[in-house]
Amino acid sequence: MACHDLNQQLNIPPGVRKIVLAGNPNVGKSVFFNAFTGLYVDVSNFPGTTLEISHARVGNDVVLDTPGVYGVSSFNEEEKVARDVIMEADVVINVVDAVHLERDLFLTQQIIDMGIPMVLALNMIDEAKRQGIKIDVKKMEELLGVPVIPTVAIKNVGLEEVKKAVARARIGNALPELQEMLPLVEKKTRTRAEALLILEGDPFIAARCRMKPLDRQEEIYLARRRRVDAIVAAVVQENPSGASWKTSLSRWMMHPLTGIPLLILTLGILYEFIGVFVAQTVVSITEEGIMQGYYEPFIRTLIGSIIPASSIPGTLLIGEFGLLTMTVTYILGLLLPLVLGFYLSLSALEDSGYLPRIAVLVDRMLMRLGLNGRGIIPIILGFGCVTAATITTRLLGTPRERRIATFLLAMTIPCSAQLAVITSMLSRLGPGYTFLYVFLIAVIFVLTGTILNWILPGKPSDLLIDIPPLRFPRPINVLKKTATRTKNFIQEATPLFAVGALLIGTLQVTGLLETLQNWLSPVTVNWLQLPKETATAFIMGFVRRDFGAAGLYSLALTPAQSVVALVTITIFVPCIASALMIFKERGWREGIIIWPTILILAFLIGGLISQLLI
Template identity: 60%
Template structure:
């Protein structure tokens, strides 16, 4: 074993072969380990970590188990331990989940690319039939170049063939381009296995061998491996409906455009009816107008109304139109909280049921034309809850290019749940035609902006790599817990901002600056957008927080100052408006200041330009 290898500290007899079990999490490796080693098992702490390693004997050889990992790398302690043991193994038993070959074979091909002698245990074969699948094992073995043993470990099926197969283990079919890369850098390290990880920019291997100024090709190699695995799975795994369960058939329907898109539209319609109609109108009508707007407001005014003058600055700050004791709790608890709870409740159902990753797979091709991949649907959906939080989740995207495009689209065309609730409450009484005009306008802007950014920005979209879990009925306890935690997080994030926003707008209003700014915008608002001059104040409030702007429009609509077409135009403008203070702060944190300024200014221009064009058409 190499002197660089920390695994050398584990006590292994000199003549013994090192047989290593490797595989993804939850593929049943422990059953294979127990079968091979029997009762003679040692558990030791791996040097420098808190990870325990099990080892035992098979004849005169040593069998070692490794933590479940998705790849041999250095991203966490489990992967580091698995890497150090796999690197210096003599024989590898790779256990894979037969139902999820597109996921598990990524690790298999990586181990094969290392040049290791491998035997593959194709486990959970009983689930293959239940999931309506058929695997051509002979062709799969030929393509990988290694022996494959079908097993169902928990039933002891196929385990008896594993012991003999281990000593017939041989290196498999490497990816030719990867082999060429390894040959060019093999002189920098001790083994071909280390050369592969060096090419994949493994920091630990670079440090071990004190390599300076090395440029690896990790993304290129990962793409080659992904394409190779996809090609193998496409040619060896087939879907059959015979004996497939209802959940399997439904899962397939969700992933096919012909059936998946209607299912998605039905799901979104149900969410609209539940959140946009029931929560935004019925529930909010009770919580905002009755509980908070009537009982709470009258209670506060009876106590403080006689003590504070409405015309004083203190009176305005505390119990005025944007008062800290009046407007802030009424909007936070009466208007926003029911909408946020409703949104997170449905989002938690989508997550817990396994439908959310299926949506990502379904829309992957469509989002690729916008410079993104299906994974971007996750921050997009989260954006309907809170754009600030969704902006943070753009970290899961593969490149700076994708992160910028996603952040721009989030800041521009995705209304948060608080804003969306007010918008739905305003637009629902106008009828289906108004809803179609509004949604179509936002959708066109979303698609055009994404398409232009995809064409203008250098580079290309990364491929979608996502695990599709089994469909299952959501557990109510999980759904309620997620809803509670995320709603509390929203309240903690939103309340200080509402306080700051209320203070700022009250000061602007008290000093007359709000009227001055609104007057300055009036010629543009009245002339180009064909809206009343009072709408300028709502736009200014939207800078502080988008739902402030929507709430301002709500007040104007309740006073009868906006016609139907004017309301649609102003709602389009406020939806496409600049991100709120919280979101823009996060955007400046996540992106460079140049990108952040471009997103902010670009949103401003696109918002009013779109609303102006729409005004010319419908008025």
């Protein structure tokens, strides 16, 4: 990516100074970016990638954020983007975590070796003190050769000092070993940064400069590691007895003996909030009370006065699956409160630092299913909304892991709305049948992941995840994240719901919906050994997962039939929104494979259980 292309694609005027924020993941760069730029921010896809880059004009400067990375290289898309932006920087503000200097300073030293003027923001200095870590800032500044500013970004401590320090940014003390290596390569390159990356074997930079990548990476990395270790040893003093109770709690969260009970407690609290309070109490008010009680009668009367309700346009607009009835009610009455509640919980977990600790706790177990510990995040989210959870599979490291997670979500995880109906039905059957249902779904989940891990080429990637400080969630941060994510999700999901409602409405007015019900009834009666009416429940389950479960609620089923029906409706293809999101995230080719495969497995597994129980 040449400088000209970067400026053109991101609309950066020529001659403007580029101030680039760089750092490892979860070091607080976004807080610095917001402090520097305020509200006037542009977000653009970086040329040739799907990654978004935030940038904003501030006076005569432009401030650019970069993805969190551990090094400047080309190992993945995030590192390629960070590399290209950093290479064009006039000044780099390197944000590091004061608690994890031995990790973060590796990137710091690499940027210094690239010959780019830098200011180092020593963030989370308060957390370091709480953990008994004392840092000699003056000594650190002397050894690195760049300004070092202690900060606590979330409390706005030191941010103004960082802004002022940009004026005295300077090139730091590079590795002495590079003095002999760089000169010969620099003659053939445009910048010192390009020469360094060619020495480190970066094939993309070498190709740009029409050179062959050199093989000095291991030598340079070892020298850089020794340099960083020496700096940390010189500037850091640790007093473990000064560690806070949060540090002890953090360790408990990641140890199986204490971590699993804490996780069960946390999930129980989340279920009570999302699955009971939001999915039942709040949704009953928004969906049944407001949307179905006031909005739908109003819109049906209004549209009915213009178009006959029984006509084809009337059916498509205000019918059972109408664009102005079911779609609006579903989005505002059901989905909006669920998504709000879910993202509120997720943002609180993220802000507290608990999610990475859960990932570490379950990493070994999920490796057997083809995922690393990160996979627990979309799985947890799936119990709130499978559609939203499907989007979060983007955070998984490889396409293979995203395929496995998407399949598991679609097949085995009931969303909160569906789970609420399932819980109501199971409560009538007693603890024995409730345990049987949970056991069957858990076995199906484990077997599905194990089989996918076996048949898909490749292996799960190692868990590389930062463990941020454990802290109480900050209400403003949580509310901002919740509002932004909810807005983005609703904007993305609304067109999908509209398309789905139009499709089902079309099937209804053409009579194909009834045909599908009749076509499906032999499977439900003969194979699943359920009443004929359950065919309608399965079709409605595709429209909306809780509709399918609710369709079973009023049927006269034996306890064994109830378990068969609930297992089948849980495995059954996800609702329209989730199905369309699968197509969007995984592409039409994979979506067409996933969708009918789950449909077939639902009836196959449900029938097998039926033959054993009934």
